[in-house]
Amino acid sequence: MSKNPPKNYISTTNACKLCTPLGASLAFKGIEGAVPYLHGSQGCATYMRRYIISHFNEPIDIASSSLSEKHAVYGGGPNLKLGLQNVTRKYQPKLIGIATTCLTETIGDDVPGLLKEYEKEFPGVKPLLVPVSTPSYNGTHMEGFHDAVASTVNALAKAECKATHGVNILPGLVSPADIRYIKEITTDFGLPATILPDISDTMDGPVTKTYEKIPAGGTPLADIETMPANKASIEYGHTMSDQSGGRILQEQFEVKNYRQAMPMGIVATDLFLATLTEIGGTSIPEKYRAERGRLVDSYVDGHKYISGKTAIIYGEEDLVVGLSAFLAEIGVIPILCASGGKSGKFAGEIEKATGDILASQPQVFEGMDFFDIEKLCEELQPDLIIGHSKGAPLARKLNIPIIRVGFPIHDRLGGQRILHLGYRGAQYLFDLVVNAVIAKKQDDSPVGYSYM
Amino acid sequence: MELLKERQDQIHRTGEEPFALVCNKDSLAGAVSQRACVFCGSRVVLYPIADALHLVHGPIGCAVYTWDIRGALSSGPELHRLSFSTDLQELDVIFGGEKKLTAALLELIERHKPKAAFVYATCIVGIIGDDMEAVCRAVEKETGIPVIPVQSEGFKGNKRAGYTAACNAMGRLIGTGYTADISPYSINILGDFNLAGEIWMIREYFQRMGVEVVANVTGDGRVADIKRAHGAALNVVQCSGSTMDLANLMEKEYGVPSIRVSYFGVEDMAQALYDVAAHFDDPAIMDKAKELVAEELQILLPKLEFYKKGLAGKKAAIYVGGSFKAFSLVKAFRLLDMEVVMVGSQTGTEEEYRELAEITDPGTIIVDDTNPLELTSFLEEKEVDIFVGGVKERPIAYKLGVGFCDHNHERKEALAGFSGMLNFAEEVYRSVMSPVWRFT
Ligand code: SF4
Numbered sequence: 001m002s003k004n005p006p007k008n009y010i011s012t013t014n015a016c017k018l019c020t021p022l023g024a025s026l027a028f029k030g031i032e033g034a035v036p037y038l039h040g041s042q043g044c045a046t047y048m049r050r051y052i053i054s055h056f057n058e059p060i061d062i063a064s065s066s067l068s069e070k071h072a073v074y075g076g077g078p079n080l081k082l083g084l085q086n087v088t089r090k091y092q093p094k095l096i097g098i099a100t101t102c103l104t105e106t107i108g109d110d111v112p113g114l115l116k117e118y119e120k121e122f123p124g125v126k127p128l129l130v131p132v133s134t135p136s137y138n139g140t141h142m143e144g145f146h147d148a149v150a151s152t153v154n155a156l157a158k159a160e161c162k163a164t165h166g167v168n169i170l171p172g173l174v175s176p177a178d179i180r181y182i183k184e185i186t187t188d189f190g191l192p193a194t195i196l197p198d199i200s201d202t203m204d205g206p207v208t209k210t211y212e213k214i215p216a217g218g219t220p221l222a223d224i225e226t227m228p229a230n231k232a233s234i235e236y237g238h239t240m241s242d243q244s245g246g247r248i249l250q251e252q253f254e255v256k257n258y259r260q261a262m263p264m265g266i267v268a269t270d271l272f273l274a275t276l277t278e279i280g281g282t283s284i285p286e287k288y289r290a291e292r293g294r295l296v297d298s299y300v301d302g303h304k305y306i307s308g309k310t311a312i313i314y315g316e317e318d319l320v321v322g323l324s325a326f327l328a329e330i331g332v333i334p335i336l337c338a339s340g341g342k343s344g345k346f347a348g349e350i351e352k353a354t355g356d357i358l359a360s361q362p363q364v365f366e367g368m369d370f371f372d373i374e375k376l377c378e379e380l381q382p383d384l385i386i387g388h389s390k391g392a393p394l395a396r397k398l399n400i401p402i403i404r405v406g407f408p409i410h411d412r413l414g415g416q417r418i419l420h421l422g423y424r425g426a427q428y429l430f431d432l433v434v435n436a437v438i439a440k441k442q443d444d445s446p447v448g449y450s451y452m
Numbered sequence: 453m454e455l456l457k458e459r460q461d462q463i464h465r466t467g468e469e470p471f472a473l474v475c476n477k478d479s480l481a482g483a484v485s486q487r488a489c490v491f492c493g494s495r496v497v498l499y500p501i502a503d504a505l506h507l508v509h510g511p512i513g514c515a516v517y518t519w520d521i522r523g524a525l526s527s528g529p530e531l532h533r534l535s536f537s538t539d540l541q542e543l544d545v546i547f548g549g550e551k552k553l554t555a556a557l558l559e560l561i562e563r564h565k566p567k568a569a570f571v572y573a574t575c576i577v578g579i580i581g582d583d584m585e586a587v588c589r590a591v592e593k594e595t596g597i598p599v600i601p602v603q604s605e606g607f608k609g610n611k612r613a614g615y616t617a618a619c620n621a622m623g624r625l626i627g628t629g630y631t632a633d634i635s636p637y638s639i640n641i642l643g644d645f646n647l648a649g650e651i652w653m654i655r656e657y658f659q660r661m662g663v664e665v666v667a668n669v670t671g672d673g674r675v676a677d678i679k680r681a682h683g684a685a686l687n688v689v690q691c692s693g694s695t696m697d698l699a700n701l702m703e704k705e706y707g708v709p710s711i712r713v714s715y716f717g718v719e720d721m722a723q724a725l726y727d728v729a730a731h732f733d734d735p736a737i738m739d740k741a742k743e744l745v746a747e748e749l750q751i752l753l754p755k756l757e758f759y760k761k762g763l764a765g766k767k768a769a770i771y772v773g774g775s776f777k778a779f780s781l782v783k784a785f786r787l788l789d790m791e792v793v794m795v796g797s798q799t800g801t802e803e804e805y806r807e808l809a810e811i812t813d814p815g816t817i818i819v820d821d822t823n824p825l826e827l828t829s830f831l832e833e834k835e836v837d838i839f840v841g842g843v844k845e846r847p848i849a850y851k852l853g854v855g856f857c858d859h860n861h862e863r864k865e866a867l868a869g870f871s872g873m874l875n876f877a878e879e880v881y882r883s884v885m886s887p888v889w890r891f892t
């Protein structure tokens with residue numbers, strides 16, 4: 001993979017990853033009636049809320065055990081139980097998703113054990129308690145996200161449910177706009193979908209005039225229970241662990257699992273839609289043929305402006321894989337793919353996604369931070385930078401246009417409405433890419449063209 | 453709304469009962485506090501020192517969530533805008549992080565040539581028991597720059613404890629610089645973080661009065677200035693919560709007296725200048741202060757009229773980090789003929805809340821360390837038009853269809869000083885008077 005691997009620095013500067021419980025919290029936010037709960041000290045929860053709010057502009061309540069020094073010494077069990085009671089009383093949640101933090105992992109709190117005690121000590125009707133182990137010194141927010149989904153499936157999915165005719169979709173961390181679009185697609189395909197998690201309403205809700213303790217929306221618990229009865233699962237991404245939600249459904253309930261790249265660009269979306277027709281036994285609705293046709297038409301209209309331009313892409317591994325495939329098919333050459341994640345699968349997936357188009361593979365590095373990315377960027381002089389808003393300072397410094405995608409978008413409005421997936425997402429991204437290149441040319445030119 | 457029983461003694465209503473409010477207590481488990489942690493407090497105070505290296509010793513989250521989060525501007529180096537972490541991994545947690553910390557420090561000091569390094573302890577470091585003192589001492593010896601541990605383990609108290617840890621860290625720099633050339637009419641500015649360039653404005657006021665500013669603590673701060681801060685004749689302390697400990701320490705060790713001021717709102721800003729002038733007991737300085745205030749007011753007051761007309765009678769709620777700022781905000785809203793119906797803070801002291809209860813109108817809600825559900829019920833009950841708070845409070849206000857003014861560390865508008873009052877009025881006006889509320 002690597003041509004000139006960056007020097008292996010000991011310190012991390014401007015990380016290109018977030019911590020594990022943040023991912024878990026976001027995943028739990030996509031479950032009906034759920035409240036994310038961090039078993040740890042107060043700061044972690046507050047920081048993550050702040051970080052998430054700045055992207056979605058939505059309230060997000062993440063409860064915390066608020067451990068103090070004495071709990072750290074004697075164990076956080078009592079505070080965990082107290083916290084759960086308080087959350088139950090105030091929020092009346094249907095589910096509490098309990099993620100651990102570095103602190104409680106290190107002091108060795110046995111959360112599943114504590115929850116068993118809690119069940120015994122406080123009998124009666126309670127919200128479902130779903131624990132997930134998320135030490136941040138082990139993995140990134142994506143591991144936290146996928147593990148929270150897997151834990152939820154594990155806890156809720158039931159063997160004895162009636163066969164349905166739907167599909168499970170485990171999209172990973174995508175935007176509310178993406179999820180709304182997936183719903184539209186599956187509905188148009190006549191295929192009822194259980195999308196887990198579903199943050200389309202909970203993290204992009206209307207003005208309510210009142211504060212909903214738990215915003216409406218999220219994957220219904222009843223639907224999660226019946227996931228084993230659906231015909232198949234489609235799981236976006238190849239870099240997560242084997243213990244994913246889709247794999248669990250396959251192994252425990254024999255629900256066929258399709259692992260595919262995020263449907264970004266034409267090739268990946270074709271595969272996604274073909275898979276839906278395979279599962280549902282229907283054909284592709286005309287609406288999507290038309291969307292695809294318009295997309296191809298625009299590719300043609302815009303190709304010359306971007307053909308042969310180079311790009312660096314960073315972010316979560318699976319997102320970068322998806323973006324690489326998309327960029328490659330429109331003629332933009334990814335020259336650096338960087339992620340803070342460390343799945344060990346990154347370079348292989350980039351190769352699979354782009355190998356038939358790109359003449360040579362980009363440099364692909366895991367475990368990168370923005371210091372490394374900047375160094376390589378200075379050397380490589382790309383035409384475009386593509387990723388979340390944390391690359392904006394770099395883009396500004398090097399005077400290279402940046403296309404903002406993914407999470408977080410902290411310096412622009414509407415991160416939750418960015419559409420990445422499907423033909424429509426490709427259309428949106430394509431226009432962005434072409435116009436960024438044109439705008440740069442226009443800005444740098446003394447002429448100021450009135451026509452492209 | 454039903455309040456959590458344990459929270460009732462942290463809420464007071466002016467005039468409806470004798471004053472009683474419990475504060476500075478640990479956040480309640482499961483209550484979704486708006487508070488951060490000790491580390492956050494330390495980081496907030498030290499971070500604007502722009503030529504120092506700020507290394508967060510811990511797993512990645514603590515560092516990444518604080519990357520460039522504040523609008524603290526620098527007129528020169530911008531090292532503070534980078535997020536450095538030791539990014540502890542599982543093996544470090546098992547075998548200890550000292551080796552990694554040493555190596556990371558040496559690497560970063562070599563790379564960035566900072567004037568000093570601050571190393572922040574996070575929760576996990578408190579548990580694995582790394583000897584940060586020893587590591588820092590060794591690196592200090594090797595590199596020749598001050599390398600200072602900040603004992604900011606997140607769980608060892610709340611944000612306030614973090615302020616103390618930060619002050620202790622700065623205390624180790626103070627007293628090591630050259631002071632013979634400092635004017636007898638000199639001050640340090642404590643507790644202003646140069647959000648949106650505010651400290652530049654304040655410094656300019658003092659310069660116009662003929663008062664020398666030795667060190668900014670810490671907005672647009674420099675290590676060399678802080679080292680000689682003990683040579684100043686007076687510490688002028690704003691936002692008392694965060695840097696009061698440092699002022700006390702300097703009084704004890706170097707005999708530098710301090711006064712408390714606020715730069716928000718016209719009255720408090722003017723009072724700050726008068727108090728400094730009065731301290732020096734020099735009529736020339738006082739005359740210049742009066743002149744300055746008169747000049748600034750002449751520019752400001754006519755401009756405020758427009759905003760007052762629109763805003764008179766509108767209701768405001770305030771929830772900020774430290775309660776000292778809340779005082780100024782209450783007065784600033786009065787100047788705009790607005791009514792304050794709720795005031796709260798994350799880390800106020802009992803004394804401060806008592807004073808707030810004295811200056812606010814009957815029925816005003818006073819609250820310590822609140823949470824989204826409580827805030828919501830207060831905003832609904834009082835039919836608030838504008839809410840002043842930080843980023844975490846913003847979506848709460850907006851969901852309820854209430855205007856919002858960011859008065860926290862991320863703001864991009866200077867709200868201090870005389871021109872800051874105008875910005876404040878403008879910002880409040882822009883939100884309250886926007887037509888979008890018709891649709892909510
Ligand atoms: S301690 Fe761990 S969980 Fe908490 S913010 Fe830091 S990295 Fe994240």
Ligand code: SF4
Nearest residue numbers: 043044489514575606
């Ligand atoms: S781990 Fe501790 S220091 Fe870090 S954010 Fe959480 S509470 Fe704060």
